[in-house]
Amino acid sequence: MASNPNGTPGATERGREGGGATRCAAILGPYQSGKTSLLEALLHATGTVERKGTVKDGNTVGDTAPEARERGASTELSIGHGTYLGDSWTFIDTPGGIEFTLDSRHACMIADVAVVVVEPEAAKAAAAGPILKFLDDHDIPHVVLINKMDQASESVRDILAALQGSSSRPLALRQVPIRDGEKVTGYVDLVSERAYRYREGEPSALIELPGSVAGREAEARNELLETLADFDDHLLEQLLEEMDLDKQEVYAHLAETLSADKLVPVLLGAGEHDHGVQRLLKLLRHETPDHTATVERRGLGDGEVPMAQVFKTIHAPHMGKLSHVRIWRGTVKDGDTLNGAKVSGIYAASGGKLDKRPSAAPGDVVALGRMDPIQTGDVLTPSGGMPDSGLGWPEVPQPVFARALSVSERNDEVKLSGALAKLAEEDPSLLVRQDQELGELTIWGQGDTHLRVTVERLKSRFKLDVSLSEPAVAYRESIRNPVDEHARHKKQSGGHGQFADIRISVEPTSRGSGFAFAEKVVGGSVPKNYIPAVEEGCREGCKRGPLGFPVVDVKVTLTDGQHHSVDSSDMAFKIAARSGLQDALAKAGPVLLEPIHQVTIAVPSEATSKVHGILSSRRGQILGFDAKDGWPGWDAVTAYLPEAEMHDLILDLRAQSQGLASFTWTFDHLQELTGRLADKVVEHHMAAAG
Template identity: 35%
Template sequence: MADKHAERRGEHDLAAPGPDRIRNVVLVGPSQSGKTSLVEALLAHARVITRAGSTADGTTVCDTEDAEKSHGRSISLAVAPLVHRGVKVNLVDTPGYVDFVGDLRAGLRAADCALFVVAANEEVDEATRTLWRECAEVGMPRAVVISKLDHPRADVDAVVAQARAALDGKVLPVYVAGPDGVSGLTGLITGGDDTDDPRRGELIEAIIEESEDEDLMDRYVGGEEIDATVLVKDLETAVARASFHPVIPVCGATGVGLAELLDLCVDGFPSPLEHTSPDVFTPAGASVGVVACDPGGPLVAEVVKTAGDPYVGRISLVRVFSGTLDPDTPVHVSGHFSSFFADGAGHEDHDEDERIGALGHPFGATQVPAARVVAGDLGTVARLSRAETGDTLSAVDRPLVLKPWSMPDPLLPVAIEAATRSDEDKLSQALARLAAEDPSLRVEHNAETGQLVLWVMGEAHADVVLERLAARHGVSVEQRELLVPLRECLAGPGRGHGRHVKQSGGHGQYAICDLEVEPLPEGSGFEFVDKVVGGAVPRSYIPSVEKGVRAQLERGLRNGYPVVDLRVTLVDGKAHSVDSSDMAFQSAGALALREAAEVAGVAMLEPYDEVRVLVPDDLVGPVMSDLSARRGRLLGNDNVEGGRTLVTAHVPQRELVRYAVDLRAATRGAGTFTRTFAHYEAMPEEQARQVTPRLHH
C-alpha cells in the first residue's frame, strides 16, 4: 500500500519543471455557485483526492477554518494543484461573498486566467458583471463554467443566453450538454456532423473572425469545410489572448465536462510566460518596468495571502514572478503601500532582510514540502515574521517592490473596546497581525472620539474578524455605538463678563475680563484680538486670557465638542497688584467665554461626506430617494458605460454608519459607493438636541 501511495504521488508531482508547464487558474463567481465543489471534483478526476476529499494516504486537503464552517460559505482563498497531461494546474478558489473581496483580489493577482462559475439554476449577478469588466480591463483570459447541471431547476440554455447578454465580448458555448444535462457533452466543433446546428455555425464564424489567417473567412463563406484542428488551434489562440470566452457546462457530481474543462486550462489558457508582471520599482520609487518570468532571473515574488498557523507561525502564500525561491535563504521584504496609495492602505512602510523557512506547495489547508518554487508558480513560505499581504520578496542585494493591487475601501465602521484589562493588553498586537493578513481590514484609533474603529467590508467580515480575535489570539471585545466627531460654533455675536475673585486668607485670586465673540465663516479657525486700552489688563496676562479661552474651546460650550470658527476680542478687565496670576486670568477668560456663548447661542456642526454611488440605471430612483431620506443633498448624476449611473451627494456622516449594509441590501449587491470628507455643516436643532454630551477624561 505504501508503494502504491508513493507511485500515485509521483504521478502528481507538484514540482513544476518550468513556467511553460504551469497554469494558474482562478475560480470566481457568486457565493453558492459551486466553485469549491468544482475544485474538489477536478481534484478527484485527476486522482489527487478521493471523493471524500482526502488524498490517497488520508490527508484532508479541502479543509477550512472554523469560521468558514460556521458561516456556511468560503471566506478565504485556497489553492489546490493538480497535474493534467503533464501540466501543473494551480486552481485558486476564491470567496464569492462580497465581504471577502480581499481574498478574491488576491486570487486574481495570483492567477493568469479566470473561470467564471455560474450555477445552472441561478442568474448572472451584478458582482460577476463588475468583476468580468475588471478582468477585461487588464486583458485576463476568461471562460464561463455552467455548474450544477444536476440541479432540479437547472436551465443551461437560459443561463448561457443570459451570460452572453450580460458579459461583454464573444461569450459562446463550445460544448452542449445532453437532453438531461448530465449524460455527457457534445463538442460543437468536433462532436459530429450536425452542420445545421445554428450554435455550431455561430461558433465557427466567431473563431474564424479571431483567426490570424485572413483568407479563412473567404474560404468558409465560399463553402469550404474548415478542418477542425485548424478551428481548435485558432480557438485556443483567441482564448489565450482574451478575445474569445468559451462556455462549458460541467457537473461535478457526475463528472460531465471535467476532462474538457481541464483540457481548456492546459491548451487554451496561457502559461505564466505569457503573463506580464505588475510594475516593478526600487524601494526609493524608481521604475524598473516589468520582469520576465525566468527562473534564472532576479527574484521578484509577491505575498498574496498570509495566515497564522498555531504550530508553525505565519505562513505566506507567494506568487513568484521572476527568479527561484530556495529554502533557508535570505530575502528582502519590502512593503511600500504609501508610494501607491494616498493613505498607505493602513500599512506602515517597511524594509527588512529575513531568512525564509521551509517552502511548500499550497494544498488547501495544508502544505506539501517543496525543494524550490520557480518563476510562474505558487508556493508557501514559513516564518516570514514581518511579511504582510501585498509585500514583495526580492534578493537582498537587489531589493525591488511590486506595485500592490488595488482594493475597494472597507466602508462599514465597527467601534470596539477590550472586554477586560487583560484583553486590552493584547488587543493592539492581535489587530496588527490580522491587518497584516487581511488588506481589506483597516484599524483606526480615532483621536477625536477616543474610539478604536475597525473598518470592514460588511457584517460577515466583521463577525469573522471578531471570531479570529477570540479564537486565534484569545482576545474578547465588545462593540460600542460609533461616535461621529462633531463640532460646535457660535450662532451669533455676544458679550461676556468673567470674574474670578477669591479671598480665603493668605494669597488670593483676582482676575476680571470682558470679551466679545462673533462667528466666522467655515474654515476660518480661531482668532484672538486684544483691544484693551489703558492697561486695564496687564500685558503679561493677556496671553493667559487667550490660553483660558482656547482651553474652554477644546472643552466645548454646549455638548463638550470643540468650538470652531470664531473671533474672541478682549475689550476690558481688571487686575490686582498682588492677587492676580496666570491661572486666575485663564479662569476669568473661560468664564467670560461661557457667558458670551449663552448670549450668542451655540449651534452643533456635523461632518458631511461626499458620497459617490454607482448603481444600475433602473435603481437610480430608489438610491436617490434613500440619500434624500438620510438628509443628503443631491449634487447630480452621470451616465457610466454598462448601463450604470454615478450618483453624487453630500450626506451627514451620522447617516452613513450602516450605509454599506443598507445599500447592498437595497440593490441586491449591485450598488457600490465611495466616501470622502467634504465639510462641516450646521445640524438641525431637532437633531442637535439628541446629541449625547461628550465626556472628557
C-alpha cells in the same frame, strides 16, 4: 500538433504534451455559485484527494476556517495543488461575497487564468459583472463555467446574454447542453462536434450526437467560428468560402485568443457531480498560458534572478507569519534573503495543511515563513529591487461599514491591539482606528459579514471576548449670535494668589473656518506675555461646548482686562479665559452641527430608482446621477448624506441591488441639525457622559 486523449490539440509549441508546465488558476464567482465544490472536484480529478468532501458535510479541502464552515461559504482564499497529464496546477478558490473582493483580486493578479463560476440563472449570472470587469481591466485571461447545470431551468442563450452585458470581451460558447426533458444530461463540444453524457463522479461518456440537438449544435458552432474569425482574417476567408476547417487550427486560434484575453470561452458543468470537470481541465491544460506568459503580460522582465510576489499574508497558529507568493522566476531556497528578510521555511499549502519544501521553482505557489517586514503585494528579489513596470497591484477599496469594538476584560486591551494588527495585515481592506476624541476603537470594513467574521476570528484564534456596537458620530457645535463676556478669576490662599480679569467678544464665523483668536488690548491692561495664555484657555474652552460637543467656527477677540503685578500668572489668565468662553457660548445661541459626507454610489441601472428612495429616506440630498464611466449598465449616484445615516447604508444598498452596489465617500461639510433629532442627539450624549 499532436492531439490529446479527447481529440483536442495542444495550444502552443511549449511542450505541454510532454508535461512539465506549472500553472495557476484562480476560481472566482458570486456568492454560492459552487466554487468550493468545483475546487474539490478539480482536486479529486487530479488525484490530490481520493474522496471528495462536500460543503454540507464541512469536510472540503477549502473553507477550513471555522467561520467559513459555519456559514457554508468561503471567507478567505483556499489553495490546492494537483497534477493533470504531467502538468502541475495550483488552484486558488476565492470568496464569492463582495465583502471579501480584495482577496479574490489579489489571487487574480498572480494567476495565469481565472475560472469564473456562475449559476444557470440569468439574474444570478449577472452578479458576476464586477468580476468580469476587473478581469477585463487587468487583461487577465479567463474562462466562464456555467455551473449547477443539473439545476438549470433557463436557456443557456439567456444566461450568456446576461453575462455578455458585463463583459467587454466576446463570450464564446464552447458547448451546448443535451436535455432529456427538462434535465441536462450531457453536452456537445462545438469544436470537436462530439457528444458526451454526464456520469455521476466519473468522466463523461462519449455518445452519438442526438438528432434533437443537431440543429442547435450547428447554429452555435457557426456562431463560435464567426466570433473567432473576428480575430483572424484567414479563418474568416475559410468561413466565407465555406471550406472545411481544420479542427486543430481552430483549437490553436482558441488558445491564442484566450492567452491574449481577447475571447472568453464558456463551458457547462456541475462541479458537485463532477460534470464537465474533465473538459474544463483539458481546456485549461491545452489552451491557457503558463507562468512565463503571465510574467510577460505583467511586464516583470526576464532573467534568472529570483523574483516572487506576495498575494496573501497569514498569521498561522504555531507557525507565525506566512507570506503566500507566486515565484515568477529563478529558484527560491529556504534560508535565502529577499528584500532584506530571511526565508525561514518554504511550504506548499493545501487547504489547512502545509507541506515543507527545500525550494520553490518558477511558477510555484508557496508560503514563505517568518518574513516579518514583508507585506501583501510586495515584489521580492535578493536585492530588493523592483521591476520598472507591471506591478499594478489593486487598490484597497474604501471601507463602507464601521462598528465600535469593545473587549469585556480591560486586561485584554493590549492583546486586542496586537490581534487586530495581525488581522489587518492579513486583510488590508480591514481598517482599525482608535478615536481619542470619542473614546472608541472602531473597525471599518466592507460590510456586516466582513466585520462579524473579524470578530469570530478574534474569538476563535485569539480567545478574545469582544462585542460590536454602532459607532458614535463626531458631532460639533457652534453659535448663532455674537456676545460679549466679562470673566474674572481670583483666588487667595496665603502667599501669592491668582488673579486675572478679561473681557472678550465671541462671534460666529463662516462654516469650516474653525477657531480664530485676536486681541485689541490697549494700554497694557493685559500684558502681552499673558495673551497667549488667554488664547490657550479659549481653545480649551472649545473642547466641550454647552451641548457637550467640540465647538468650531467661532472667533474670540480679547478686548480688555486687568492684571495684578504679583498675583497674575499664565495659569490665572488661562482659567479665566476658559471659564469666560464657556459662559459666553451658553449665551450665544448654541447650535448642533452634524458631519455631512458626499457619497458616490455605484449601482446597476435597474436599481438606480431604489437608491434614490434609500437616500431620500436617510435625509440625503441627491446631487445628480449619470452613467458610470466604463461600466455599461451601471449608474453613479452622487449625494450629500449625514454621517449618522451612513452606518448601515451599505446593507440597504446591497439588499436592493443583488449585493452589487458599493459607494465611496468623503467628508464635505458641517450642517446645522435642529428640532427633535438634535434634541435626541444631545440627550443621548449627555446621558452617556453621565
